[in-house]
Amino acid sequence: MKTSSICLFVLLLLTFSSVFGQKKTLVLGDTLESSISKGEQHTYQVWLESGQFVHITVEQSGIDVAVTAVNPIGEKIVELNAPTGIQATDHVEIEAKTSGNYQLDIYPFESPADSGKYKIQVMELLSPAEYKQRLITERVQHEATIQALQEHLQQNAIPIHHIEAGNDFNDLRLLKKILQDVKIVGLGEATHGTREFFQFKHRLLEFLVTEMDFNAFALESSYAACQPINDYVLYGKGDRAAVLSGQGYIAWDTEEFSEMLDWLRSYNEGLPDAKKVRFYGVDLWNNDLGRKSIIAYLSKHDLNKVSAADSIFQILSKLEPDWPMLLDDSDRKIMIDVLPRLQSLISHLAANKDKYIAASSPLEFDQNLQYIKVMEQWILANTAEISERSKYMAENLMYLVDRSSPDEKFIIWQHNAHIRVDESDGYSKFGYMLRKQYSDQYYAFGFRFNEGSYQTRILNYGEAPGDLKVLTLPPAPVGSLEWYLSRTNIGNMILDFRIPSDNPAVEQFLNTPHQVQIANWGYPMSSNYVDENPKKLYDGIIFIEKTTATRPTAHAREAAEKRKRF
Structure with a gap:
């Protein structure tokens, strides 16, 4: 050098x-x-x-x-x-x-x-002189790339006319061709607290359900605690605010998500069950409802196992509220100690499957066995050197897909870090596993934005979750993917990467790593820039120019003030 x-x-x-x-x-x-x-x-x-x-x-x-x-x-x-x-x-x-x-x-x-x-x-x-010359050279390169990218996107990008649901779908019609053979659409997000991401996902949900016959929705939230949400959108059971808060994640307990649930409930009302949109969770935490279901099931069909199961569940019910910020090494030791007992219970149910099904039903047995397996996943994810939470969420979605009807098509809502299709850090992530299992029938949309605000929560390990906090990011830095997209002056848009560009400069750009903004739910570890290869990680990108923060519900604000939930 x-x-x-x-x-x-x-x-x-x-x-x-x-x-x-x-x-x-x-x-x-x-x-x-x-x-x-x-x-x-x-x-x-x-x-x-x-x-x-x-x-x-x-x-x-x-x-x-x-x-x-x-x-x-x-x-x-x-x-x-x-x-x-x-x-x-x-x-x-x-x-x-x-x-x-x-x-x-x-x-x-x-x-x-x-x-x-x-x-x-x-x-x-x-040196100062060398760096000045570097900037001049990069400026020329940036301008050439922007021109090529702008020409490509003007012909191929889908401009977004409306962010909010309730508008016509004229700007989304091209998605019918892009997604015509897709069974699972992954909707990512660069943050868990961006209002415009939530609103546009709601609009996409309405489009995919009403125009393309998608009929299942899965969220990065508790497998067990999302069951009451499903009961609400299917049959109107319970109170919408209560069931949304009950899933546990404050990030989803917002006005925007509430409006989407209201639409799902309204859409399902009056339809036969086979036509209704179902709601699922795929995450590993917050298993109280699963534990209650298993105890009730065993009380009916295997009374001798109730005591053993309850003793295990009592331990886990005390540990789960501490996830993730208050779990410590002593908690993990307890989890490791109780894991063989939980696995023994799983083995017992599996070995006696025929007996249980004869006394109940295949659906009831499978559901309760899956509840226990999710608890096993939670322990494994929190005691391994490398957490494979993302992989376990994929396994849970595949379980749902395998048990659904052949014509059931899924919409999945998760962070970009999960829906991406590469294998990163040497272990399998959610999107990577779906790509292996379903090939091109899985389509991953990453969500990106140029500038604006988003909701976070103050999180420090060893402390209870803290206050909600809105962060604001300035325009994306020069040379980042978001910066390039913003400089095309197209505004909000949808990009499809599956059709290659005729311009070699554009293909090289899309297959080259660029800085992108990555944000987590927790503050202060919320925002960072990392290198990502857009075409390697996603099938398409949804780009929003300016954003605002999601609006927590009254229940969410109260829980945050009391240092509850996550």
């Missing part, structure tokens, strides 16, 4: 402070590997001249770490603290506005592992 004479003369040094007070230096191009454990923070400093640019990578191994950078006057300029995986690499890029020491802090973040390693390396160091 070429560097200017000033860069050669002034070696780039990073000073590392360990718990023993040792200091190590890293020269441009060298790699420093270090072990790190929970509770530790490793601090580095790099001296930069005003106008210089430095690119530093932090490669994680066996533990997820967060990285922050602070400028010489103490302002935080980089914060990479969204979960990226225990084998991922964080990229820190700093353009020095002033001369002085820039500090990097590295610490374990949202990882079940107690310790691991990371490698830190200075990949690139540019």
